Amino acid sequence: MRGGQHVGIPFAAIHLAMPMVFVVGWSATAAAVAVGLYAVRALAITVVYHRGLAHRSFRMPRAVQAVGATVATTAGQRGPLWWVGHHRIHHRRTDKDGDPHSPVVAGFWRAHLLWLFDERNQETDPTAVPDLAALPEMRLLDRWHHAVTAGLAAATFLTGVALARFDPALEVNGPQLFVWAFCLSTLALWHSTFAVNSFAHRFGPRRFATDDESRNLWWVAVLTFGEGWHNNHHRFPRSARQGLGRFELDPSWWVIWVMGRVGLADGIRVASSVRIATALTEDRKPPGQRRSRCSASTAAASAVASVPLHPAPRRLA
Ligand SMILES: [Zn+2]
């Protein structure tokens, strides 16, 4: 089977399943589980796949990292090696040739979802993820990502069957919970994640004059728990906190902060206020008066302050 088809069949099936919401009806239980699974899986994508594994903006105990990556894999966005590998390439080549999903280079719809079906984007470049490829649990998740996602689909159906039998007052059943809690929730999560790659590189203000078209887009930040502050993120990619302004709500950062407080995260990096102020001044200068892009990039890369949140680091992955 060709790679694009391999991705495309489940992708098309879930989109085509959407009219089933009118067939299976609804219940408060099904809607609540759908919202809950959206939130938990969205946070696993942003906190674990993105800020934890792709950017190493904090460290987790290996068991926590494995559990978090398993939850992220149930989101149907493929396994950790593929996700992280393509995201790291996006940061290396942002909005230039070689970026797998740039609306500037290849158009809005290709950046939003069509890039997923390109044969060239099916494989993972092992040189982009040597740290993850060294971990057997990450290789296992990556290889069996379809089974992990299908496991959640089956669990929603079986839970609905069990609830219908043991608590009929909830008015939920197997097909209804499967359609709402798995299909609808996964579809919404796909498109909110995709919006970071498409909308947040095309629409919205730019706080920092980065060498790309990244934007800060509030409604994408709401849907993705903070990932819509994407211009901030491209300026300070190693910062665990992406909402830098007072009203830039960043729930993914709140989760990382809490993880640090309870000993589940360590070595948390955040962009310091001094570095943010320096970047704002430096980026707005005319190119001739600006430090070279190389030195500016170096400054950006180092513009993070390590914030140890507990004194005795646990054994880390
Ligand atoms: Zn981006």
Ligand SMILES: [Zn+2]
């Ligand atoms: Zn990133």
